[in-house]
Structures are given as structure tokens and as C-alpha cells.
Amino acid sequence: MLAVTAVIQVDDLHKSYGATRAVDGVSFQVERGEIFGILGPNGAGKTTSVECLQGLRHPDSGTLRILGLDPAHDVREVKRRIGSQLQESALPDRIKVWEALELFASAVPGASDWEGLLDDWGLTAKRNATYASLSGGQKQRLLVALSLVNSPEIVFLDEMTTGMDPLARRVAWGLIERIRDRGATVILVTHFMDEAERLCDRIAVVSSGKVVALGSPEELRREHGGATLVRFSAKIGDGGFLKKIKDVTAVRIDGESVEIEGTGAVAVSVAAALAAKGLAPVDFEVARASLEDVYLLLTGDTGDGSDESPVEEAP
């Protein structure tokens, strides 16, 4: 069933630059209407992968399908139907905001109304400003707006919110959701976990050119997040009754403070057991791995580490 609605299919993609294996066997599929996240350390091969899909770089091997087309051969049609916000690109210094939008709109027949985009992305006041005079975040917003000017079926956003202030990021998230609600598919490369968690239906975590995990944020936390921790304070003796609960894998007691490790719905079972004994600790706490914890677990130990640090890029 997946294949029927998949708008993007990547199969065993390989791409090297000299001795650097930038992409080393990446495979994934994206369904129509999804917001698909790609996370991974610097130099993991995210940009290389998505730019191969956009027909901007040529893969060494592997099969790519986007909207049923091969980006290496049907570049023109692919470009017409997708939108790209590239990680590294710029506009001429002296071009004005409205001129850029008008120019890019004129490049594709039936482009959407760019005046509306100006408004959406908070650039109306900067309409007559030159590109060079925009702030970093404003430039970024213009580049994202430009990627949407042809009403694309698939939008590639490579570090879209880098440089945007917190409010602008939230506005951007809302706009991306709106684009998806209109039926577009979004590929989102990001280093921001909150952004991935909020927007992405599914996420591929890439490390050293390989996909190391793939699934919804919830699935990733469940499958790769390790144990759930439950903490509270109570007099429970040796806690023998807790050890008998299914899902509990370890119980650590230090005086009155108790820490329980477990899987699945362990927190509910522990709470029920405590309640049955008439215990109601007010400091009962449940800790699950956050997406960031999962990400660090998955990518933290990548061997050489020279090129790859699991550190968020400064905005």
C-alpha cells in the first residue's frame, strides 16, 4: 500500500566526494501529504541526499523517484513541481524583495500569487528592500517564500528556521502545516528537535551517510529511547511488590527515594500498585526519553566524530 501513495522513493542511494562517503546506502519513502523530517549530525549527508532528490546533485548509484520521475533525467519537470529552500544559496545583493518573488514566479507557468506570500512570511514592510539589506532571518524567510512561489507538490526545506527568531519560527511552523494541509508534501531537514517533534509525521535519523532510525517521533522514542523511569519518595521496605509488576525491569531504593526502570506502561502499573497499598507520593514523576535523548543516543557514537558533533547549530 505504501508504494501506491509514495511521492518519494529513495533506494540505496550512494554519493561520494573523493574519499568522503557523504551518502552511503540511504533508503526511505515519503507519502503524499507527509511532513518528513531528516535529522542527523553535521556532515551526515542530509543536504547531499535531498539535493540529489532535487536533481541538483548526481548520485553515484541508487534509485531515486520523485513524483514518479527520475530527478537525473526529468530535471525540468521535477524542478517545476517542487519547491526548494537550499541550505546554502543567496540572491543578488541589490535585488528587491518583490523583484525576486516576481522573477521566480515568472519562471513557472501558473505560479501562485506572490503578494500573498509576502504577507504570510512577514515581508510586506520589506517589499522594496534589497536582499543585502535584509537581516539574516528575513533573508531566510524570503528564501522559504521563494520556494513556495510555484505552488509546489513537494517542498524541500533544508534548515528552514535557521536564523529565525522564536516567534518567526513558530509562525513558520504554522505556515508549513498550512502548506501540508493544502496537500503538499514537505521534506524538512532540521537540527531543532522541537521543530521535528511538532511538525514531522515521520523522521529519518541519518548518521555517517546511513539511515540509523526511521519512524514517527513517538515510535522513535518508544523503540530507541530505552527505559521509562519512575521516581517517587515513599516508605516501601524492600519494594518486593514492585519487582513483581510486569514491565518493571529494575528497582533502586535509597532510603525513601525510589527509582524504577521499566518498559511500556510501567508508570501506570506502578501508580496502581502504590494506590492499592494506600501510598500516594506527591513527588511521583515519570521520565521518558525525549526526542533529543533518542537522537543523541542514535548519533552520539559514530566512531571518528571528527566531522560530526551532535550539537545543535547556533541559530
Place this chain on the structure above:
Amino acid sequence: MRMVLRLAWLEGKLLLREPITLVFVLVLPVVMMIVMCGVFGNEVEVEDDGQVFFMGVGATDYYMGAYVAVVVAALGLINLPTHLATYRERGVLRRFEASSISRWSLLWAHTLIMIVLSGIGATLVVVTAKLIYDPTDPASPGLLILGFLLAAATFAAFGTLLGVLMPTARAAQGIGIMLWFVMFMLGGVGPPPEVLPDAMGAVGEATPLLHAVRLLQGTWLGTGWDWGRAGILVGILVASLGLTALVMRLRSAR
């Protein structure tokens, strides 16, 4: 085609917003022309030993066709490559390309702009000369314009090749200025070619500028259309276009 015109119009507007970049290439040839013509005058000079300078015509008349070619060379060797390399280095080309604006559209637009600017620069040179030195009028204005267009197209193609070949804007500018100076000194637009040592003269003969200069001088001085020189310019034009296409193909295969 529509996109080429649109881009050319836009690039024209961008240039006017930063006119300082043009001053060097448009004003310098005028200044050099004023100096050279002022120094050498317009008398035909013959030494006692029968040696003639400036191909036996007055220096001012000699320099007219030459400085039209200098304008073309300055724009083609310095401005165009630097501009294109800057666009590539900063990611402007990628940005345009990802949005269905092909590299070729942009290259053609810049070629068009460069030819128009050459026209303006050449007019400046000729009008200034007319006002100050009153040189002989061109013998065949039609052929002069034809030669100018051929020279401008050739240097545009050569400059485009440099622009796509050079890794960075600095490299493009450095190489462009160097080539321009070499051609300027040896290409028949600086000292009279007759005073150059043989080796330098030979290098001069190998520069595209000299061919453009002689072609234009022929039309100005009335010695006719130099098919040989025109052929060489066409050759450089075609080779530059071919190599540009090759470089772009290799680049896009990465």
C-alpha cells in the same frame, strides 16, 4: 528567450543601483584614450630610416578602433567573469537553477548586458575623442558596428568561460585583470606595435584583443573587412561557447 530578456532587464536595474562597479571599465578606456591620443597626436610620422609608426596613419585615428576594442575587452575580461564567479560562489546560480531559471538563461542575459554596456562604453570613447581630438570619421560605419558586435560577442563568450571556470570571484577578478593588462600592453592599444620587441609582438599577435583591434581599425581606417581576423574571433567565440557548455556539463554531473 522571455526569461533571458527579463533577467537582462533585472540585471540592468541591479547595475544601476551599484554604478560604481562600472566606472572602472567604462571610464578607464576613455582616460587612456585621452592620454595616448594626447601624447602621440594625429600627425603621420616617418623616421629618417623610413620606419613608420601606427601602421602609417595618425595615432589618434589609429587609437579609435583600438579603444572601442579596449572597452569590449575590459567588460569581457574583468566585469563579466567576476560577476558570474561571484554569483556561483555565493550560491545565486544554485538558487536560480533550483527555481527553473536555467544557467544558460542567466549567461545569455549577462552576455546581452555586456554587449549593451560595451556599446555605451564605445560611444563614450568615440564621442569624447570627437570632442577633444577630432579624429577622421570611420570609413565604413556599418562594418565598424558589425566588427564591434563580433568583438563584443567574442569577449562575452570568453569572459563567460572564465567566469564558469574560475573557482572563486577573487580568482576570476585576478585572472581577468591580469589578462586584460597583458593584452593591453601587447595587443596594439598601448605603445605603438612597431616599437615592441619581436617576442612581445608575437605574444601580442596571439591575444584576442589584437585581432579585435585590427578588425575594427580596418573598418575605421578604410582598409576593409579583415576576414582573417574576423575568422579568428569567430573561432575564439565558438571555442569559448563549446568549452563553457562542456564545463557546465561536467559540473552538473557532480
